[in-house]
Amino acid sequence: MARTVLVSTLGGPEVMEMVDIDPGRPGPGELLLRQTAIGLNFADVHYRRGTAPPHSQEKLPMPFSPGLEAVGYVEAIGEGVTGFKVGDRIGYATATYTWGAYTEARLFPADRCFHIPEGISDVDAAALLYRTITVQGMIRQCHVVKPGETILLHAAAGGVGSILSQWAKHLGATVIGTVSAGDKVERAISNGCAHVIVHTEEDFVARTRELTGGKGVDVCYDGVGIALFHRSLAAIRRYGLMVSFGQASGMMEPIAPVDLQFEGLYLTKFSGGTFNEHVDEYQARARDAMAAIQAGVFKLGNHLVYPLSEVKQAHVELESGETVGSLVLVP
Ligand SMILES: NC(=O)c1ccc[n+]([C@@H]2O[C@H](COP(=O)([O-])OP(=O)(O)OC[C@H]3O[C@@H](n4cnc5c(N)ncnc54)[C@H](OP(=O)(O)O)[C@@H]3O)[C@@H](O)[C@H]2O)c1
The missing domain is CATH 3.40.50.720 (NAD(P)-binding Rossmann-like Domain)
Known part of the structure; x- marks a missing residue:
């Protein structure tokens, strides 16, 4: 089972509940990921309270788990997946209507995952990917x-x-x-x-x-x-x-x-x-972004880190507009 943040009604940070969900086994083209760090984005606030642009908001399933990016380890591999093996450290950052990163473990399409380079911590990566x-x-x-x-x-x-x-x-x-x-x-x-x-x-x-x-x-x-x-x-x-x-x-x-x-x-x-909808474009952007991280373009280690269980507080702070830098949840 995976501790997962679930939203059943749109509203303030209080609508986020912790539940146990069975992530299931990976189907064709999927990976089962055990997540170690989850990046927060202002978009998560928009979707949770219902203030995302209407064309995006209307695609939101209910109930849903927020979150667009995470870092984790491959726990199981679905049929037809190439390029990954159990134990690989991977990341994903999606803007294509696949929410659900606020969880300990989940299934995710392998073609939108990529390897995280050596020398960058899980938290730094999660703070930077999306x-x-x-x-x-x-x-x-x-x-x-x-x-x-x-x-x-x-x-x-x-x-x-x-x-x-x-x-x-x-x-x-x-x-x-x-x-x-x-x-x-x-x-x-x-x-x-x-x-x-x-x-x-x-x-x-x-x-x-x-x-x-x-x-x-x-x-x-x-x-x-x-x-x-x-x-x-x-x-x-x-x-x-x-x-x-x-x-x-x-x-x-x-x-x-x-x-x-x-x-x-x-x-x-x-x-x-739009810009990341096509997998090839998205993967090319991810490669360029990873290269910039490896080249030392960004400062590392200066993020606000919260346990997953403190997700409400993390949202209160992000929504207040008072935070600086990135916020990360650690399951
Ligand atoms: N188009 C995309 O694909 C895409 C992708 C990622 C993010 N975004 C958008 O980029 C923006 C920044 O995202 P982020 O996740 O990095 O958040 P963020 O910049 O860490 O937080 C939002 C910032 O907006 C400012 N702000 C002004 N009025 C605000 C208000 N009424 N409530 C809250 N904040 C207010 C605050 O900075 P000051 O106090 O300095 O003004 C606040 O720190 C968001 O609008 C997000 O939706 C778009």
């Missing part, structure tokens, strides 16, 4: 970050923010980060932000314009949503790009094409669900 694969899509394809570019990045001390700022700096970009509170500034700077703006104390558009000599940034990455999205358009240079990838503060209002016309801006909405 976000590094997401960020890979945002900085290598959605927009190709180039040396000398300037980026505006919201929630720069958060989970995705920490990864994106470290990787973008490594690629030679200058990152201007925003945070909501002064106590997050140091973390954002240690992530590689050249400048950090506390947007609750200072006009981030005016300050960004000032830092870029009046020009504006080449690209803005926004996972905060309604609180900052619309104002951010004014901080982007002529012909620059807005990448919206999340809505932690709430879904953005619709905008009209005319809102983009005066500076000739481009706008895109990034979704890991």
Whole structure:
């Protein structure tokens, strides 16, 4: 049996219950995984309370176990699976409507698993997988970050923010980060932000314009949503790009094409669900993300770790917006 977090009714952290579930035996193409570290993502909060974008939320089965990523060991192998053996350490990070990572053991499609390189702990890997694969899509394809570019990045001390700022700096970009509170500034700077703006104390558009000599940034990455999205358009240079990838503060209002016309801006909405849907693309992103981890692009060992039994508290803290970096559950 596997201790598993189950949600039967959408709502606050209190709707998550611990139950025992038999994970079953792997069918064709599946692995049975004994999990050792589970990454938390803001998406888990959205699905649990019902605030994910409607097209994703409506695919959610009920009851469901939250969670999109984990690290574990192969315990049994289904028919037709190649490339894995019992005892292998693997990870997965999915955005393709296969929830269920909040458990001690589970079945999972082998073609969406990959080996975790030596030299990285289970907790570090779980803290990084989903976000590094997401960020890979945002900085290598959605927009190709180039040396000398300037980026505006919201929630720069958060989970995705920490990864994106470290990787973008490594690629030679200058990152201007925003945070909501002064106590997050140091973390954002240690992530590689050249400048950090506390947007609750200072006009981030005016300050960004000032830092870029009046020009504006080449690209803005926004996972905060309604609180900052619309104002951010004014901080982007002529012909620059807005990448919206999340809505932690709430879904953005619709905008009209005319809102983009005066500076000739481009706008895109990034979704890991789309970019990682095809297995080959997903596996290529995972390889690139693992290579970046091995190359030392990201700081390790600086995460918030909770026993699986304290999942409610972990969600309270993530949902509060006060956490920095990644949160990990350990079964
Ligand atoms: N498109 C994709 O495939 C994809 C993949 C992964 C994540 N995401 C999205 O990326 C965003 C960041 O995800 P994450 O897991 O790394 O979370 P996170 O950044 O660790 O936490 C969310 C951050 O958003 C900011 N925030 C602003 N208003 C908030 C509010 N009302 N409630 C809570 N937080 C608020 C907070 O930073 P400040 O206090 O500094 O503002 C908070 O730390 C989320 O919107 C998530 O859904 C999208």
